[in-house]
Amino acid sequence: MTALTVNERPVRIEIDPQTPLLWALRDAANLTGTKYGCGVGDCGACMVLVDGEALRSCLITLAEAEGRYITTIEGLSRDRSHPVQQALVAEQAIQCGYCTPGIAIAAASLLARNPAPSEDEIKQAVPNLCRCGVYPRLVRAIQRAGR
Ligand code: FES
Numbered sequence: 001m002t003a004l005t006v007n008e009r010p011v012r013i014e015i016d017p018q019t020p021l022l023w024a025l026r027d028a029a030n031l032t033g034t035k036y037g038c039g040v041g042d043c044g045a046c047m048v049l050v051d052g053e054a055l056r057s058c059l060i061t062l063a064e065a066e067g068r069y070i071t072t073i074e075g076l077s078r079d080r081s082h083p084v085q086q087a088l089v090a091e092q093a094i095q096c097g098y099c100t101p102g103i104a105i106a107a108a109s110l111l112a113r114n115p116a117p118s119e120d121e122i123k124q125a126v127p128n129l130c131r132c133g134v135y136p137r138l139v140r141a142i143q144r145a146g147r
Contacts, residue, residue, distance in 0.1 A: 007075025044128030
């Protein structure tokens with residue numbers, strides 16, 4: 001059994017501790033907002049906050065997440081959408097939406113450190129792939145969320 005904190009709640013997961021955190025969250029904790037894209041660390045669809053840092057959950061084992069504070073897209077904000085989520089909607093930066101949870105997580109992590117990031121800083125801190133190609137709108141949304 002592995003104990004961790006997910007979205008401010010203690011969670012105990014009874015699957016192989018070598019399972020990627022992505023699948024532990026989706027299959028054992030039923031938090032399916034975290035998406036599987038590539039499984040090898042390229043796309044960023046699986047990003048979650050681990051102790052506040054945006055990391056690819058397909059590259060972390062459940063054992064490595066033990067005792068840490070995990071925030072998924074479901075826990076990014078409590079009562080209303082996070083400013084990043086509101087800005088993504090306002091700038092129409094969501095097309096198919098599959099990559100959006102990972103982008104919102106990466107952007108929230110960036111804005112917590114740097115509320116006024118440049119375009120280059122956004123591209124570096126939010127390297128997520130978007131097959132719909134809405135990158136200019138993503139940059140505008142992230143900058144808007146920081147204002
Ligand atoms: Fe983890 Fe693509 S599924 S980076």
